[in-house]
């Protein structure tokens with residue numbers, strides 16, 4: 001039975017400029033033509049088992065790199081890294097900067113240096129890992145769907161092949177401690193950390 005409207009929070013239909021309703025930030029590293037790694041800050045990413053789905057702008061360097069070389073590292077920053085993430089925000093590895101981005105973005109070849117981050121070698125893929133990120137997932141492209149429209153987004157499915165984690169957030173080789181790991185959340189273009197734990201699901205093992 002429907003509750004009376006008087007008991008419920010009132011709603012309005014709205015047209016939000018963005019629908020970034022709060023997802024973890026990823027620093028995606030991909031391989032440039034010259035063998036160096038580019039970093040794309042992104043937040044449209046989610047995991048299903050070992051499959052991870054990424055949404056990337058079709059005018060960006062990250063997607064261009066993945067189409068040429070289907071390997072990447074999904075580096076997950078924690079809230080302490082938000083200023084480094086924001087230092088990357090106005091940059092693109094695409095040169096010349098696409099007309100649609102030219103007013104707000106500038107070209108940067110070395111994003112590691114621009115953000116004060118450290119590149120370290122991955123085990124199974126060529127793009128570098130970001131040492132400061134507590135979780136780093138090496139992955140390979142399985143499927144990639146483009147729209148052909150530079151203002152829209154490609155959808156990329158990758159498969160995780162090696163997962164690295166800082167020792168300090170681990171309980172064991174198979175469990176990351178949810179009390180010590182916290183993602184950096186992108187919530188309607190503002191950065192947040194997690195609040196206190198509310199509870200756990202019936203399948204939680206720790």
Ligand SMILES: Cc1cc2nc3c(=O)[nH]c(=O)nc-3n(C[C@H](O)[C@H](O)[C@H](O)COP(=O)(O)O)c2cc1C
Nearest residue numbers: 040041042043044056057060061062089091092093
């Ligand atoms: C926190 C954050 C999240 C973002 N999320 C995405 C995203 O999910 N997908 C995307 O294509 N761009 C996203 N962007 C914008 C890209 O980072 C931006 O277009 C950048 O220039 C891409 O760099 P690249 O061209 O070197 O790949 C995000 C930016 C920030 C700062």
